[in-house]
Amino acid sequence: MPKAIGVLKQYIKSIVEINDNKKSKYFAFFIQGLILLSIVTFSVETIPDLKPQTRMLLRIIEWFSVMVFTLEYLLRIYVADNKPKFIFSFFGIIDLLAILPFYLAFGVDLRSLRALRFLRLFRILKLVRYNNAMNHFTRAIKSAKEEILLFIFITLILIYFSAVGIYYFENEAQPEHFSSIFDSLWWAVITLTTVGYGDVYPITVGGKVFTFFILMIGLGIVAIPTGIISSALTKSVDKNEESR
Amino acid sequence: MPKAIGVLKQYIKSIVEINDNKKSKYFAFFIQGLILLSIVTFSVETIPDLKPQTRMLLRIIEWFSVMVFTLEYLLRIYVADNKPKFIFSFFGIIDLLAILPFYLAFGVDLRSLRALRFLRLFRILKLVRYNNAMNHFTRAIKSAKEEILLFIFITLILIYFSAVGIYYFENEAQPEHFSSIFDSLWWAVITLTTVGYGDVYPITVGGKVFTFFILMIGLGIVAIPTGIISSALTKSVDKNEESR
Amino acid sequence: MPKAIGVLKQYIKSIVEINDNKKSKYFAFFIQGLILLSIVTFSVETIPDLKPQTRMLLRIIEWFSVMVFTLEYLLRIYVADNKPKFIFSFFGIIDLLAILPFYLAFGVDLRSLRALRFLRLFRILKLVRYNNAMNHFTRAIKSAKEEILLFIFITLILIYFSAVGIYYFENEAQPEHFSSIFDSLWWAVITLTTVGYGDVYPITVGGKVFTFFILMIGLGIVAIPTGIISSALTKSVDKNEESR
Amino acid sequence: MPKAIGVLKQYIKSIVEINDNKKSKYFAFFIQGLILLSIVTFSVETIPDLKPQTRMLLRIIEWFSVMVFTLEYLLRIYVADNKPKFIFSFFGIIDLLAILPFYLAFGVDLRSLRALRFLRLFRILKLVRYNNAMNHFTRAIKSAKEEILLFIFITLILIYFSAVGIYYFENEAQPEHFSSIFDSLWWAVITLTTVGYGDVYPITVGGKVFTFFILMIGLGIVAIPTGIISSALTKSVDKNEESR
Numbered sequence: 014m015p016k017a018i019g020v021l022k023q024y025i026k027s028i029v030e031i032n033d034n035k036k037s038k039y040f041a042f043f044i045q046g047l048i049l050l051s052i053v054t055f056s057v058e059t060i061p062d063l064k065p066q067t068r069m070l071l072r073i074i075e076w077f078s079v080m081v082f083t084l085e086y087l088l089r090i091y092v093a094d095n096k097p098k099f100i101f102s103f104f105g106i107i108d109l110l111a112i113l114p115f116y117l118a119f120g121v122d123l124r125s126l127r128a129l130r131f132l133r134l135f136r137i138l139k140l141v142r143y144n145n146a147m148n149h150f151t152r153a154i155k156s157a158k159e160e161i162l163l164f165i166f167i168t169l170i171l172i173y174f175s176a177v178g179i180y181y182f183e184n185e186a187q188p189e190h191f192s193s194i195f196d197s198l199w200w201a202v203i204t205l206t207t208v209g210y211g212d213v214y215p216i217t218v219g220g221k222v223f224t225f226f227i228l229m230i231g232l233g234i235v236a237i238p239t240g241i242i243s244s245a246l247t248k249s250v251d252k253n254e255e256s257r
Numbered sequence: 258m259p260k261a262i263g264v265l266k267q268y269i270k271s272i273v274e275i276n277d278n279k280k281s282k283y284f285a286f287f288i289q290g291l292i293l294l295s296i297v298t299f300s301v302e303t304i305p306d307l308k309p310q311t312r313m314l315l316r317i318i319e320w321f322s323v324m325v326f327t328l329e330y331l332l333r334i335y336v337a338d339n340k341p342k343f344i345f346s347f348f349g350i351i352d353l354l355a356i357l358p359f360y361l362a363f364g365v366d367l368r369s370l371r372a373l374r375f376l377r378l379f380r381i382l383k384l385v386r387y388n389n390a391m392n393h394f395t396r397a398i399k400s401a402k403e404e405i406l407l408f409i410f411i412t413l414i415l416i417y418f419s420a421v422g423i424y425y426f427e428n429e430a431q432p433e434h435f436s437s438i439f440d441s442l443w444w445a446v447i448t449l450t451t452v453g454y455g456d457v458y459p460i461t462v463g464g465k466v467f468t469f470f471i472l473m474i475g476l477g478i479v480a481i482p483t484g485i486i487s488s489a490l491t492k493s494v495d496k497n498e499e500s501r
Numbered sequence: 502m503p504k505a506i507g508v509l510k511q512y513i514k515s516i517v518e519i520n521d522n523k524k525s526k527y528f529a530f531f532i533q534g535l536i537l538l539s540i541v542t543f544s545v546e547t548i549p550d551l552k553p554q555t556r557m558l559l560r561i562i563e564w565f566s567v568m569v570f571t572l573e574y575l576l577r578i579y580v581a582d583n584k585p586k587f588i589f590s591f592f593g594i595i596d597l598l599a600i601l602p603f604y605l606a607f608g609v610d611l612r613s614l615r616a617l618r619f620l621r622l623f624r625i626l627k628l629v630r631y632n633n634a635m636n637h638f639t640r641a642i643k644s645a646k647e648e649i650l651l652f653i654f655i656t657l658i659l660i661y662f663s664a665v666g667i668y669y670f671e672n673e674a675q676p677e678h679f680s681s682i683f684d685s686l687w688w689a690v691i692t693l694t695t696v697g698y699g700d701v702y703p704i705t706v707g708g709k710v711f712t713f714f715i716l717m718i719g720l721g722i723v724a725i726p727t728g729i730i731s732s733a734l735t736k737s738v739d740k741n742e743e744s745r
Numbered sequence: 746m747p748k749a750i751g752v753l754k755q756y757i758k759s760i761v762e763i764n765d766n767k768k769s770k771y772f773a774f775f776i777q778g779l780i781l782l783s784i785v786t787f788s789v790e791t792i793p794d795l796k797p798q799t800r801m802l803l804r805i806i807e808w809f810s811v812m813v814f815t816l817e818y819l820l821r822i823y824v825a826d827n828k829p830k831f832i833f834s835f836f837g838i839i840d841l842l843a844i845l846p847f848y849l850a851f852g853v854d855l856r857s858l859r860a861l862r863f864l865r866l867f868r869i870l871k872l873v874r875y876n877n878a879m880n881h882f883t884r885a886i887k888s889a890k891e892e893i894l895l896f897i898f899i900t901l902i903l904i905y906f907s908a909v910g911i912y913y914f915e916n917e918a919q920p921e922h923f924s925s926i927f928d929s930l931w932w933a934v935i936t937l938t939t940v941g942y943g944d945v946y947p948i949t950v951g952g953k954v955f956t957f958f959i960l961m962i963g964l965g966i967v968a969i970p971t972g973i974i975s976s977a978l979t980k981s982v983d984k985n986e987e988s989r
Contacts, residue, residue, distance in 0.1 A: 052417070056438040059424060134421060137414060150407060163882060165473070170869055173784070177866060180791060194788040199465050206472045208453035209940035211699050221931050228938045229897070296661070300682040303668060378665060381658060394651060409717070443709050450716045452697035455943050540905070544926040547912060622909060625902060638895060653961070687953050694960045696941035 026092040041143055048136050051078045055133055079115045086112060104142055110135040167234055175201035175227045182220035205231045270336040288329060292380050295322045299377055323359045330356060348386055354379040411478055419445035419471045426464035449475045514580040529631055536624050539566045543621055567603045574600060592630055598623040655722055663689040663715045670708035693719045758824040780868050783810045787865055811847045836874055842867040899966055907933035907959045914952035937963045
């Protein structure tokens with residue numbers, strides 16, 4: 014009898030953990046599909062004035078996906094060689110967070126439900142398990158960590174200086190838009206990233222000239238991290254190809 | 258007699274298929290010019306309140322170009338060594354799609370004409386036949402396929418997260434602009450691509466701080482595919498030069 | 502006597518043409534300063550409601566600079582070894598264009614004066630004579646000519662497709678903004694370059710989804726020429742350093 | 746006695762100047778924290794309608810940080826081997842500028858206080874002392890100095906040409922927005938950097954077509970310095986790794 018159970022365990026393990034046979038691939042596709050469906054229902058729920066039938070359908074999908082994710086979680090614990098290690102691993106915690114909000118919602122009152130609902134989004138991170146290319150990206154980020162941090166530091170100082178400068182020039186002319194440095198920071202972020210919504214912009218000559226100089230200096234600096242990550246990634250790919 | 262026909266066929270083939278003599282070059286220029294003219298007339302047709310004379314002129318140009326494209330298509334079939342292979346090849350299908358809408362318009366009622374008219378735009382793809390540099394670009398894309406897919410995946414997740422976050426912060430303050438996650442997705446796309454039309458933007462402090470963090474993370478990531486394609490293209494050019 | 506004139510000619514030549522002694526450097530600085538001054542006065546002239554005194558001052562500066570540029574032009578012809586060659590060289594023509602509008606203004610009636618005035622801007626190009634680094638840039642552009650042309654071609658097709666698509670989606674909902682494909686082209690240019698003024702933007706769901714896809718494809722492509730020029734420039738610099 | 750003082754001096758020096766023991770690290774953290782706190786209080790001060798208690802708290806923090814910075818400055822002079830050299834060094838001047846505004850505020854009347862307050866921001870530069878990565882960046886900038894200057898020159902000419910062109914096209918249609926070339930310069934800066942606030946944009950067909958061409962040329966050029974700095978930085982990192 015224990016032997017039969019051992020064979021079953023091995024069989025489940027081959028489907029759930031190792032992705033090398035047909036059944037395990039179908040299982041992976043099924044779980045990924047359910048994650049995507051679960052994210053779509055999460056989004057649809059936020060549409061105002063839904064019909065009661067739609068609400069019911071969304072709830073059924075949610076119940077079904079939580080049931081499946083729970084079963085998957087229990088199976089993964091069951092087949093794990095080192096159970097505590099799996100439970101406290103990155104994916105163990107993610108798997109738990111993906112179902113926890115549903116069960117917690119029974120125990121708490123309705124007020125705090127909203128923030129809980131957002132926890133369901135952790136399910137997206139379950140997708141990472143099936144994405145090997147992601148490691149690639151993580152490695153590239155790590156290798157360029159120092160430069161990225163340096164540029165975040167420079168960017169923050171530049172944004173702050175821009176905010177102070179524009180506050181100095183525009184505060185008197187537009188006290189409603191540039192009432193304090195904190196308000197000016199919003200302008201600095203939206204301008205230096207070149208988003209430029211147009212909700213706040215300088216109207217004095219001084220402010221416009223200042224914006225010109227800030228943009229000349231800033232555009233180069235804000236955009237540099239892109240170049241760094243991009244070159245780090247290219248290097249990481251090259252190394253991969255060499256080591257093959 | 259069959260021999261004379263064979264010589265004629267060879268003569269047409271040298272003009273239509275192989276671009277190495279003067280006549281075939283004039284033929285190519287003529288077809289390219291007609292494609293461009295055909296696209297211009299397509300655009301002019303959409304201008305409201307055209308004079309009847311202009312409408313008539315546009316129709317004549319359209320008739321003429323379809324006649325020429327039909328003749329070209331038939332000649333290409335005629336001179337092809339393997340006729341079915343040409344008909345079902347990429348350019349065979351494009352050549353058919355370029356004239357099909359015109360002939361279909363006789364058989365169907367006027368309602369569905371509009372969508373049909375847009376099919377005429379496939380003619381632009383006929384231009385690709387004459388553009389060798391395009392292969393270059395296609396090869397660069399293919400060599401960087403894996404990284405591009407990875408970044409599309411990351412970008413999509415980032416856009417989705419931004420939409421959920423901003424929905425959380427702005428839904429109460431601006432229910433008309435951030436009524437559901439689907440509405441928020443529009444904001445996320447327009448902000449992370451730095452287009453920033455200014456039709457929707459956060460007004461709460463929480464939403465603005467969230468936008469700052471999203472932009473800091475997002476700008477780097479959204480712009481990276483550019484770097485990848487660009488470096489892949491440079492490599493592809495280098496290889497080309499080496500192999501010459 | 503002819504010998505004394507020869508010495509004088511050599512002396513002028515050393516100042517005007519060859520930049521290796523102190524006097525020629527002062528001469529170069531003087532000309533460059535006058536060009537910049539001339540551009541500033543050109544800009545100031547466009548300010549509406551200027552005082553008569555200011556107008557008079559601007560006219561005097563203009564007269565003075567034209568006199569100097571004319572003298573410079575005549576001296577350059579005088580010291581040139583091959584006079585016709587200089588006159589029809591790039592800089593010979595630029596030097597003439599820089600003063601011609603002034604003299605032509607005497608002969609023509611006032612109507613066409615405005616377009617003539619803009620010709621004065623050619624003086625900016627006189628600055629290029631003193632800028633060696635410019636050659637560097639020209640060489641980099643030339644070496645990447647093929648790729649740049651390819652991307653301009655792809656970009657144009659992409660902009661055109663975007664315009665047709667958005668016309669299809671938004672024409673009915675916003676006939677005033679998307680009245681024809683030509684109007685939609687304006688939207689396509691401002692969106693794909695991420696300028697996003699906010700004067701026209703899609704409001705239908707179809708148009709917004711279409712914009713999302715266009716931006717995903719487009720941002721990569723539109724930004725690529727930058728990468729190409731930038732890498733071509735880096736290469737050109739490397740070669741320069743090697744050949745030193 | 747002098748020996749004991751010498752030991753004390755050496756002890757202070759090890760904390761203030763050299764960052765290799767625990768105490769000196771705590772000291773560095775404390776100064777950095779105080780700089781950040783001082784910048785936060787500077788920003789909070791600009792919020793209108795603060796409570797008197799908050800104002801008092803801000804003033805106490807300001808007094809305290811100036812006291813500490815003054816003490817730090819005096820200690821640094823005390824332990825310096827070459828006192829005049831330190832006082833006139835970059836960091837010596839920054840340290841002085843960080844405290845000077847506070848003391849000057851006693852001697853001058855209230856009117857000019859505002860500009861003085863901004864001098865307090867020089868304290869941010871004190872952070873640079875603790876950031877080694879910064880040197881890295883400075884070196885990269887220096888090595889690409891020539892190209893950066895060239896592109897600033899080209900960018901300026903391009904912005905100026907754009908302003909003149911749009912003035913020509915839009916002046917008659919929108920005299921309030923494009924009243925002179927100086928007003929048009931604002932449009933040129935905001936458009937070529939792709940910020941696109943939407944406060945000024947062309948409405949004539951000529952102006953729109955001109956904007957299209959300017960953007961096609963301009964986007965490549967304005968963005969190139971980024972590529973240059975980015976590649977210079979990568980090189981500088983590579984050299985660093987090699988020399989290790």
